[in-house]
Amino acid sequence: MSLILSSAPHIRTAKTTSRLMGNVLIALLPCAAAGIYYFGLRAALVLAVSTVSAVLAEFIWQKLSRKPITISDLSAAVTGLLIGLTVTPTAPWWMVMIGSFFAVIVVKQLFGGIGDNFLNPALAARAVLLASWPARMTSHPAVGFANVDAVTSATPLTTGAGIGDLLLGNVPGAIGETCKIAILLGLVYLLVSGTISWRISVVTIASAFLFNWALSGSLNDSLVAILSGGLLFGAVYMATDYATSPMQAGSQYFYAILIGVLTIIIRKFGVYPEGVTYAILLANITAPLLDRFIPQKVYGIPSIRKEEKKA
Amino acid sequence: MKVTFRGGVHPGHKSKKPTQALAVREYVSDTVKIIMNMNIGAPAVPCVKKGDQVKIGQVIGEAQGFMSVPVHASVSGTVLSVDNIPYLSENPVGCVTIQNDFQDDWVELEPLGDVEHVDPSKIVPAIQKAGICGMGGACFPTHVKLTLKPDQKCDTIIVNGAECETHLTADHRLMLENGKRIVDGLRAVMRALDVKNGVIAIEDNKKDAIQAMKQACFGRQGVRVQPLMTKYPQGGEKQLIQAVTGRQVPSGGLPIQVHVVVLNVGTCAAIADAVIDGKPLVSRITTVTGAVRTPSNLRLRIGTLVEDIIGECGGFSEDPGKVIFGGAMTGLPLPNTDVPIAKSTNGIVVFNKHDAVSVEEGPCIRCGKCVSVCPIGLNPFQIKAATDVDLLDRAKDLHVMDCILCGSCSFVCPSRRWLTASFKNAKQKITLQAKKEAAQRAAANQGGEQK
Structure with missing residues (x-):
């Protein structure tokens, strides 16, 4: 009889990396479904191209660089789907594909693969697409199946859409970002399944709301602010990305507030109508610093401040 | 409350x-093998020999100093052997085997x-x-x-x-x-x-x-x-x-x-x-x-x-x-x-x-779950990054010595990383190193005094 001699603990959680990434995919389904409902088959096509090409990019890269193939951890699929959901339904397939390849190969794999990237791959790709093809990225078709031609219309950030329409997603915008109810459903699933903690997502939304309220003095304006554009989507799916957000509770609050405040600043005072992408990318860069400089509380070790007080 | x-x-x-x-319910076996180093501290030393008759509660291993406890016969009967056996991963330890006479x-x-x-x-x-x-x-x-x-x-x-x-x-x-x-x-x-x-x-x-x-x-x-x-x-x-x-x-x-x-x-x-x-x-x-x-x-x-x-x-x-x-x-x-x-x-x-x-370790995805479950408030992922490349001083700065080896971080890690195991290893190495250094210092001091 040979017995295995391995170190404690002898049981491990069932929530493996692929399970967690699968949870994110499930949480994104309502957004994808809403996008396809509002924008029709071409939205479905965009999502399919973005997801498949992200997985393909990871596979090809790992094959060529002779690394273990890790597409089964589903993280590439998550990145791809996120890219598809954050572009406009009329985005050409080649543009989406470039986005996915850039995200997976340049932002993720070149920096060491899963866990080692310092920027959110999907968001970095979106930023690249925005800078490269600004017109194509911001030409949003009006909602409806019949609409085939792309029409550049004002985003809800510049028009005054009703709160009901904003919640339902009955407004022009990126495929997955318009229907706020779908995003909130996804958030609930992510929280209940223990995939993310409430800190980053909820605090980001709350701080954007409060900061906007402080600036505008209008509750209604602040409600519209958090329900329009990509803020909600970014707060729930992008800011909470494991690798690029801080790990300690204290730094997570700080990071989330930074995103909320930066988003509103860029929207109100910047030249871009939408600020979430850049706000999160900027916060991503600060994440490791926040973890380093916001002191952790270790059991049995008095905090530095307390020691200074004594001295 | x-x-x-x-x-x-x-x-x-x-x-x-x-x-x-x-x-x-009670279960009593035919023979018992009683080891001498059950406690932290100095092991007991056997004080019976093969063939001795012992009663329950009789001292069969004497405590060695204050940081040690005596060992008693747990059954009555005959001592079959007094020897050293390998016990778990440690060095051979003293062991008294007793045949139970019920x-x-x-x-x-x-x-x-x-x-x-x-x-x-x-x-x-x-x-x-x-x-x-x-x-x-x-x-x-x-x-x-x-x-x-x-x-x-x-x-x-x-x-x-x-x-x-x-x-x-x-x-x-x-x-x-x-x-x-x-x-x-x-x-x-x-x-x-x-x-x-x-x-x-x-x-x-x-x-x-x-x-x-x-x-x-x-x-x-x-x-x-x-x-x-x-x-x-x-x-x-x-x-x-x-x-x-x-x-x-x-x-x-x-x-x-x-x-x-x-x-x-x-x-x-x-x-x-x-x-x-x-x-x-x-x-x-x-x-x-x-x-x-x-x-x-x-x-x-x-x-x-x-x-x-x-x-x-x-x-x-x-x-x-x-x-x-x-x-x-x-x-x-x-x-x-x-x-x-x-x-x-x-x-x-x-x-x-x-x-x-035995589970295979994947790469850290920086999900932060180990940080949120650590009952001491450590950053297990950071300590593991240090111990993986044998940076013991860095691990010490990150308070690895405060780790209680509860296993929570390993349990919750979605990449199934061997966090606790590597901390245990690091703690042992650091303790050993500290002992060595203390011995060297003591030796150096003695040398100084002699001069």
């Missing part, structure tokens, strides 16, 4: 189910009687004589814990009935079946140290035990039951102290520095036996569960072989892959079943081949 600590996990939800309702002859005992009337100064010596060491797992000599230096004071004794480990129900059964003994032991210690405050802390998933202990405490002076939130590692000494008193043991320090002594429920019952009846520690309750045909709570003589115990439980129910002493979060794996139980063996858990598979 329920109390708890920061962080923690909820492992092995149903692992206690098979045994928690099973009353303790006469159950006890040596003459020196009972002190009722704990409320015994001379307090006689209590700690009685505990020392009875060979008691921490029965929750660490096996620290109890009399050492209870001997305070002049500058130390104690205001609270906490009795640890949390039993937060998976699979184990031995303490739970003891509280249900013998609560009065636990309170007697607690009172004895309170009187010995002149402490007015005794707290029996129990996780609130053991409602019946809380009830039973409340009844056992009724009418006793200065003792109360404190329900705790059910969360692993609630029974960790530091977490328990924080939950019950709100105090934190200083880094690298001992509970007595925050005026607390923590004792396991089993230890308390053993103390009561030692004081009231004068009986040394010769048996304990052990939970046997997992892939065995009849999971059980057994009262076993110290030195009973795992092989015999598994046989008593109907044998393996599946092909065994791993057998551990203790629960699944911190248990020690056994190389084979020809191993005797010690004073601290609170459980034997058998995993089948499927569950025992």
Whole structure:
């Protein structure tokens, strides 16, 4: 009889990396479904191209660089789907594909693969697409199946859409970002399944709301602010990305507030109508610093401040 | 009011189910192998020889100094051999094998009687004589814990009935079946140290035990039951102290520095036996569960072989892959079943081949789950990055020495990284290094003096 001699603990959680990434995919389904409902088959096509090409990019890269193939951890699929959901339904397939390849190969794999990237791959790709093809990225078709031609219309950030329409997603915008109810459903699933903690997502939304309220003095304006554009989507799916957000509770609050405040600043005072992408990318860069400089509380070790007080 | 600590996990939800309702039954085997280094500190030295007749409770291993406890015969009969055997991963240790004659002859005992009337100064010596060491797992000599230096004071004794480990129900059964003994032991210690405050802390998933202990405490002076939130590692000494008193043991320090002594429920019952009846520690309750045909709570003589115990439980129910002493979060794996139980063996858990598979480590995805569950507030992922490349100084700066090796980070890691294992390794290396450096310094100092 040979017995295995391995170190404690002898049981491990069932929530493996692929399970967690699968949870994110499930949480994104309502957004994808809403996008396809509002924008029709071409939205479905965009999502399919973005997801498949992200997985393909990871596979090809790992094959060529002779690394273990890790597409089964589903993280590439998550990145791809996120890219598809954050572009406009009329985005050409080649543009989406470039986005996915850039995200997976340049932002993720070149920096060491899963866990080692310092920027959110999907968001970095979106930023690249925005800078490269600004017109194509911001030409949003009006909602409806019949609409085939792309029409550049004002985003809800510049028009005054009703709160009901904003919640339902009955407004022009990126495929997955318009229907706020779908995003909130996804958030609930992510929280209940223990995939993310409430800190980053909820605090980001709350701080954007409060900061906007402080600036505008209008509750209604602040409600519209958090329900329009990509803020909600970014707060729930992008800011909470494991690798690029801080790990300690204290730094997570700080990071989330930074995103909320930066988003509103860029929207109100910047030249871009939408600020979430850049706000999160900027916060991503600060994440490791926040973890380093916001002191952790270790059991049995008095905090530095307390020691200074004594001295 | 329920109390708890920061962080923690909820492992092995149903692992206690098979045994928690099973009353303790006694099992005595034909032979026992009693090892000499059951306690932390100096091992005992055998004082019997092959062919000797021994009675239950007779000293067969003498304590070596203060940081050591005597070892007693757990059955009556004939000494078959006195030799050294390899025990777990450590170096060969002294071992006395006794053939049981089933006469159950006890040596003459020196009972002190009722704990409320015994001379307090006689209590700690009685505990020392009875060979008691921490029965929750660490096996620290109890009399050492209870001997305070002049500058130390104690205001609270906490009795640890949390039993937060998976699979184990031995303490739970003891509280249900013998609560009065636990309170007697607690009172004895309170009187010995002149402490007015005794707290029996129990996780609130053991409602019946809380009830039973409340009844056992009724009418006793200065003792109360404190329900705790059910969360692993609630029974960790530091977490328990924080939950019950709100105090934190200083880094690298001992509970007595925050005026607390923590004792396991089993230890308390053993103390009561030692004081009231004068009986040394010769048996304990052990939970046997997992892939065995009849999971059980057994009262076993110290030195009973795992092989015999598994046989008593109907044998393996599946092909065994791993057998551990203790629960699944911190248990020690056994190389084979020809191993005797010690004073601290609170459980034997058998995993089948499927569950025992050694998991492969993936890359860290920086999800931060290890950070949020660490009951000490460490950053396990960062420490692991340091220990992976053998940066021990960096690991030390990240407070690896404060790690209690509870296993929560490894348990929760979605990439199944071997966090706890590498911290254990790093702690051992750092301790060894510190010892070496101290020895070198001492040698250098001596050299200087000679000059």
